Amino acid sequence: MHIFDSVQKTKRKFTPLEEGKVTLYVCGPTVYDDAHLGHAKSALVFDLLTRVLEANGYTVTYARNITDIDDKIIKKAIEQKKDIKEITDFYTDAFHTEMQAIGVKRPTLEPKATQSLEAMYALVQQLLDKGHAYQTTDGDVYFDTASDSKYLSLSHRIQNEEDKQERVESSSFKRNSADFALWKSVKDDSVTFESPFGAGRPGWHLECSAMIEKHLAYKDREFAIDIHGGGADLLFPHHENEAAQTRCATNHALANYWMHNGFVNIDGEKMSKSLGNSFFLKDALKEYDGEVLRFYLLSTHYRSDFNFNTEDLMHSKKRLDRLYRLKKRLFGLAQNEQETAFSKALLETLNDDMNVSTALALIDEMISGANETLDTAGKHKQLKRETMANLTYIEKLLGFGLKNPFEYFQFGVDSATKEQIDALIAKRNEAKKAKDFALSDSIRDEILAFNVNLMDTPQGTFWEKI
C-alpha cells in the first residue's frame, strides 16, 4: 500500500510502526454547528482509508476527536442561554446521525476535549519543564516557537524575519508573534477549567496532541502514531503546532505519515459563513440519498479540491444507479465472500493512495461485463456467483450498494404515492395484456408524471424515482 505523505510531498510505501497494526488520528469536528459537506468529505476519506487498511489485514485503531471546548461553543451557549453540554451533545448526536447516513463507520475512539484535560495539563507541564513554553504575567501559557529548531518543518513555511523580530504588544505578552497559546487564562467567564496554571481554557492545538498521547501513542517509537489526517487547511497552523508540541514534550515525533484531504467548494467558491454558501449535510440528506452523497463526494481523488454542484451529483447518482440495477437483476441471490480477479484489482488500485477514480472505472467495467453476460446467457451460475462476490466486496470496501435495490430507487417517495403508482401499474398491465396500447401508454404518462421511470422486465414492471 502506498499513501501520499503531505509533509514529505511524495507517495510513500506504507509500513506500520508495529507489524499488522495501524494507529490513525484524524481531527474531528468542533461541535457548535451542523456539519457541512466539507466535514462529510473528510470523514468519508478517512472512513475509506480505514476500510482499505483493514482489507489489507491491518488492525486499525482510529481516533477522531470531538472538540467540545471552544470559544465558539461558549459564544453559542451564551447566545442561546443554554448549557455548554446541551449544545455540544446536540451537535455531537447530529454529527453521528449524519455520518451514519453517508455510511461513515464510527471510529474506534472518539475522545472529547472535556475528558482529556489531565492529559493536556501533563503535556503543558512537560513543555514548561523543558523550556519550550512560558507563562506570561497575565496567566497565559505559550509555546515558545523559537525553542523548536524544527518548527515549520511540517508546512515548509519560511519564518518571516520581520515576524520573528516583532514583539506583539497590547494585551499579549508573547515573546514571538508565531508563539501560540497552550493555555488561555480566563478570569471573567463562567466556563473555565482549573488547571495547575490557573483557571482558563486549553488552546485548540493542545487537545489533539494530548489525546494522541493519552489514547494512541507508542511510547518508545520514533513516531507516536502511524498516520495523522485532516483537512488541507489544518496543515498550518494546526498540525504544525501539534507536531511541535509533541516533538518538544515527548521523545518522539507525532506521526510517520500525514494525510490531508482537499477542500469542498460550492459552485466554485469556498464554503464560508461570510459568503453564506455553507451547504449543510443535513440539508443535502433531505434532498439526496446518503449513499449518493457518499458516492459523489468520494468519486474524485481525496487530495484534489472538490467542486460540489448538483448537476455532477446527479451524474454520480446515475453511475450508482447502474450498480443498483445490477443488484436488482441478481436480487435474492446469496452473498458471496470469495475472492475474485475483480476484488483483487479493486483493492490494488485503492492501495495506490486510494485511487477511487480508477476503482470506479473497474466497477463500471465489471457491471457492463456482468450485464452483457446476463443478457446473452441468463442462466450463468458461475457468473452470478462471481458477480455477487464482486458486489459484496464493493459494499464492504467502498460502502456502495448497501441498500435494498428496490428501496434505493424509491428514495423520497411517500407511501401514498407508492400505492397510487402500484395501482396504475396494475391497470396498465391489464391494458397491455388486452393489447390496448393506447390506454397503456396513457396510463404510463400518468405514472411518469410522478417523476419516475417505468421499466418492463421479464420479472415484472418496475419503477424508479428519477
Added chain:
RNA sequence: GGUGCCAUCGCCAAGUGGUAAGGCCGCAGCCUGCAAAGCUGCUAUCCCCAGUUCAAAUCUGGGUGGCACCUCCA
C-alpha cells in the same frame, strides 16, 4: 507580499516517460407493441511556447489562466 497546488473530450475525471481509463451528455444499432433499462459501435493527443529524450499529457525552463494557505476553519 510569502508558500504551495492545479490546467486532459460539451461536463465530471484517471493516467505522471513508451504512445490517452471510466461515467454523464450526444449519435447509430440490437432488444422492446412503443418506451425505459441493458448491450454493441462511434466521439479528445492532453492551456501556449521552447528544451531534454529513440520516445513526453507525463521531465526542465518560460508564459497564460485558475485556486488554496499565510486569521477560526474539514
